[in-house]
Amino acid sequence: MFRLILRSTYKTYHGKLGYFFLLLLMTGSVAHILLLNTIWPVNVYDPIVGFDLSVFPHPVTPSSSHLLGTDPLGRDVLSMFLAGSEPLIKLSIVSFITGLISSLIVGTFIPFLFKRFDLLLREFSSGLVLISPPIVLLILGTGDFLEKLSPEVVGFIYGLLGGLGVCYLVISTRVKELINSEFLNASRVIGASELQIALKHILPLIIPYSVALMLSVTTSGIVAYGFASFFGQVGWTPNWGMMIYDAITYGSYLGGTNLWNLMPPTFGFILCSSSFYLISISVKKQFGITL
Amino acid sequence: MFYGINILIPGDFLTPLRLMMSQEELDALRETLGANDPLIQQYYRWIQSVFSGEITPGGFRQRSSKTVLDTVLPTLHVLLPSFVISIYLSRIPALKTKVKRLGKEKIFSDVFGILLISLFPPIIYFLIGDRLETIFRSLFERFEITGTSSEILLFSEVKLGLGYLIFVIACSFIIVSFFELITMIMIPKQKILIASSLLLVVLFFFETKEVVTMLYYSKNAFITIGILTILLIGEFILFNNIIVQNISKEDHIMTAAAIGYSNQKIFKDHIIRNSFFPFATRIAINLPYTVASLVIVESTTGWGGMGSMLYRAIMSQDSNAAMAILFLLAILTATLRLLITFSQVIFNPQLRGTQNV
Numbered sequence: 001m002f003r004l005i006l007r008s009t010y011k012t013y014h015g016k017l018g019y020f021f022l023l024l025l026m027t028g029s030v031a032h033i034l035l036l037n038t039i040w041p042v043n044v045y046d047p048i049v050g051f052d053l054s055v056f057p058h059p060v061t062p063s064s065s066h067l068l069g070t071d072p073l074g075r076d077v078l079s080m081f082l083a084g085s086e087p088l089i090k091l092s093i094v095s096f097i098t099g100l101i102s103s104l105i106v107g108t109f110i111p112f113l114f115k116r117f118d119l120l121l122r123e124f125s126s127g128l129v130l131i132s133p134p135i136v137l138l139i140l141g142t143g144d145f146l147e148k149l150s151p152e153v154v155g156f157i158y159g160l161l162g163g164l165g166v167c168y169l170v171i172s173t174r175v176k177e178l179i180n181s182e183f184l185n186a187s188r189v190i191g192a193s194e195l196q197i198a199l200k201h202i203l204p205l206i207i208p209y210s211v212a213l214m215l216s217v218t219t220s221g222i223v224a225y226g227f228a229s230f231f232g233q234v235g236w237t238p239n240w241g242m243m244i245y246d247a248i249t250y251g252s253y254l255g256g257t258n259l260w261n262l263m264p265p266t267f268g269f270i271l272c273s274s275s276f277y278l279i280s281i282s283v284k285k286q287f288g289i290t291l
Numbered sequence: 292m293f294y295g296i297n298i299l300i301p302g303d304f305l306t307p308l309r310l311m312m313s314q315e316e317l318d319a320l321r322e323t324l325g326a327n328d329p330l331i332q333q334y335y336r337w338i339q340s341v342f343s344g345e346i347t348p349g350g351f352r353q354r355s356s357k358t359v360l361d362t363v364l365p366t367l368h369v370l371l372p373s374f375v376i377s378i379y380l381s382r383i384p385a386l387k388t389k390v391k392r393l394g395k396e397k398i399f400s401d402v403f404g405i406l407l408i409s410l411f412p413p414i415i416y417f418l419i420g421d422r423l424e425t426i427f428r429s430l431f432e433r434f435e436i437t438g439t440s441s442e443i444l445l446f447s448e449v450k451l452g453l454g455y456l457i458f459v460i461a462c463s464f465i466i467v468s469f470f471e472l473i474t475m476i477m478i479p480k481q482k483i484l485i486a487s488s489l490l491l492v493v494l495f496f497f498e499t500k501e502v503v504t505m506l507y508y509s510k511n512a513f514i515t516i517g518i519l520t521i522l523l524i525g526e527f528i529l530f531n532n533i534i535v536q537n538i539s540k541e542d543h544i545m546t547a548a549a550i551g552y553s554n555q556k557i558f559k560d561h562i563i564r565n566s567f568f569p570f571a572t573r574i575a576i577n578l579p580y581t582v583a584s585l586v587i588v589e590s591t592t593g594w595g596g597m598g599s600m601l602y603r604a605i606m607s608q609d610s611n612a613a614m615a616i617l618f619l620l621a622i623l624t625a626t627l628r629l630l631i632t633f634s635q636v637i638f639n640p641q642l643r644g645t646q647n648v
Contacts, residue, residue, distance in 0.1 A: 134580070138602070270406050277405050278401065
């Protein structure tokens, strides 16, 4: 099923563009590791503590040694930009997989096999939908969790909120629509158990819904992580939110706020969130999902 | 659920004081403020303050002078105009598309929508904040508008707040009319009429000093509205693309096109009317995310609405105040959803049962 989704989404323009953006980000992330281990001296090009002593004052405009210039704290903008893609890719993948697994497991079995719990879980999901995940991240970031909020943890929390929230509500509704369909009754007549029906008939039909929804949720997860990192709520990891914060805050009294400091992280956020959203549109189109 | 979140949030509003006070002093302060009382007792005090109409950090015995409810009107001052402007402006790409192309993929429009959503509020503020401030300053100088934001204290807060709400909604209709005129969609007679009647209401019922204060107050409000509108337009363009695409594939649209109705007529009479409920439902579902945007935008521009209050409450670990705002926002979301559901039942004949079909 997942191979079918991958193959069919690639056929659309949205899908092609989405995969291209994702590939671009992954290549950037790998290139950063390679460059830092081979060509770039760590003391100059480290995305957090790097500083170029040969250039002064910082920030400097794009040049041959610093292709995207440096930020007010003397760090190379290209290195920070490439390093910033890694946490977001990690977050997106963890969030997508967590949400997908949780929504598929809960969404397939509860409304179909454990109908009594469905009502309770739907109430819980409706409550979760009312709570904005970026706010939850902001709340967690203020407490003792700050150092533990790695991109993977944020992705897990976000995936769980998305999977058990909006995704469960949509999937359980779809499962309820399917419960009395003729092909399921036919399977029962020829002796299929309820578990077999859930796994062989229900699950494949709800996978595209879950994939499309979780891809959309992941998009907002990326933006939310950006917000949280801008406010310094995700610990000391190289990220684009922090790049924007540093460019504006330190730039205001260290050489001015410059566009070359702000454009790369903005472009990165656009690239990352559009990649997932475009693939999500593609899944919806290919599987006739009108959400 | 909100009380559950309150329990989950590590620390309380006194936690940041651990850097300045000893543990003994902190414990004594906790005891005085009732932070060590049983949770049920704190919950009772909080819920009591909700029903008395004063939602403050009321889980504790001492109350802050700034109530959460004071932030509701400033929030509406920026939220409602942003909604009005972005709902109308997000329709423009679809209105400029030919009907036969509406059902096809809109990759540029989609990417443009995502671009607007992904734009960081601080960056938008950096790009437009100074320019808007300069425009306002030159306008104030030109029309000799002098005053300070502190003058707001001289007038009745509720009256001025309601008047200002009418004023910003009128302004938002003027902005929409301006964009509709320059994009040559139509001559927005209705919107101009609504805007001028609302402005007349403000001029008749408010004193000159109050109107001048409103104008002065507008500077910060419009910067906030501008940033929020950009984010919302992106979101609504994506909604519109999906909804319009689905509706344009329906038989009645094809029939209307075959009869030879103009693009404008098909869009106005058939697509917009049918897209209202799916659009409203999506807005209601996305409200929590709008709230998140509000937090970021308000804390960037320093606007004193629920968003910045929530941000301050979270940052100072004042979990009761945060819970109160989240509770209010949840009520707002739930009310909006209920309204949409009821209006759907009232206005949609397919949902009214077989007797009316």
